[in-house]
Amino acid sequence: MNKKIELTLEFVKNKLQKESSGHDFWHVYRVWKNAIKIAQTEKADMFVVQLVALLHDIADWKFFDGDLTIGSKIASDFLSQLDIDKVIIEHVCEIIQKISFKGAKTKSEKLSIEGQIVQDADRLDALGAIGIARTFAYGGFTKREIYDPNILPILHENFDQYKKNKSPSLNHFYEKLLLLKDMMNTQYAKKIAEERDLFMHQFLKRFFEEIEEKPFKFNHL
Ligand code: NI
Numbered sequence: 001m002n003k004k005i006e007l008t009l010e011f012v013k014n015k016l017q018k019e020s021s022g023h024d025f026w027h028v029y030r031v032w033k034n035a036i037k038i039a040q041t042e043k044a045d046m047f048v049v050q051l052v053a054l055l056h057d058i059a060d061w062k063f064f065d066g067d068l069t070i071g072s073k074i075a076s077d078f079l080s081q082l083d084i085d086k087v088i089i090e091h092v093c094e095i096i097q098k099i100s101f102k103g104a105k106t107k108s109e110k111l112s113i114e115g116q117i118v119q120d121a122d123r124l125d126a127l128g129a130i131g132i133a134r135t136f137a138y139g140g141f142t143k144r145e146i147y148d149p150n151i152l153p154i155l156h157e158n159f160d161q162y163k164k165n166k167s168p169s170l171n172h173f174y175e176k177l178l179l180l181k182d183m184m185n186t187q188y189a190k191k192i193a194e195e196r197d198l199f200m201h202q203f204l205k206r207f208f209e210e211i212e213e214k215p216f217k218f219n220h221l
Contacts, residue, residue, distance in 0.1 A: 002047070008054045011078055015058060022134035023057045023137070027125055031056065034189075035121035040116075041188045051092045054098055056118055056191040072097045087154050106148040108183070120189035123180045128196030131177055132203055139169030146170060149213055173204060174218050 001009075009032075016025040034055040039046055055078070059071040072093035079089045095115035099122065111119060126134065139146065145168040153174035156162035167175070177200060181193040208215040 004085045005050050008176050012054050015182050022137040028057055031121045032124050035118050038117045038186050038188050039121055044113045046119055046143050049117050052095045056096055082099055116185035124192055127193055128199050138171050153216055174216055
């Protein structure tokens with residue numbers, strides 16, 4: 001492994017190891033692995049892809065009062081110590097700042113191919129069985145209910161509305177997760193996303209059957 005990648009991996013591991021919101025080191029590890037796989041099917045700078053994947057959650061806006069710049073600041077400080085070209089650091093930090101989901105109706109930012117690849121890898125980890133596990137882990141971490149039949153999912157109009165949202169964990173499937181398969185950038189990720197999306201639909205169907213409630217009806221799904 002490239003020495004600089006190894007040091008970045010070590011840095012991230014130390015920072016995120018005991019994280020319990022679903023954005024722990026192993027989430028980053030899976031995103032890194034999947035990003036490498038996706039990058040092999042695209043023409044991309046593998047070094048940039050790996051740095052972004054490893055540093056993408058180093059300081060998530062969700063935990064810093066909606067501040068989108070902290071993650072890229074920490075990443076930039078760290079990468080500067082590794083004697084990495086300034087242009088590469090700027091590219092990595094720009095992607096980290098743009099990459100995260102900010103609400104269903106928020107216009108997504110234009111990303112380089114390296115950014116698109118990591119965004120896909122990050123989104124794949126929000127889908128399927130792992131996505132379900134992470135959703136409820138995050139819900140517990142932010143003190144949300146699992147489900148409330150009286151609170152219907154909504155599509156957030158903008159980032160401000162999305163970040164203030166405190167709806168039950170189950171609503172997150174309708175507000176974000178089931179939208180992701182149509183938002184994938186690369187063909188490779190799209191294929192995996194479709195399978196994982198199907199599994200989430202099965203999970204939701206079963207969930208409502210077990211509790212004998214009517215499933216949420218949503219026009220866009
Ligand atoms: Ni992530």
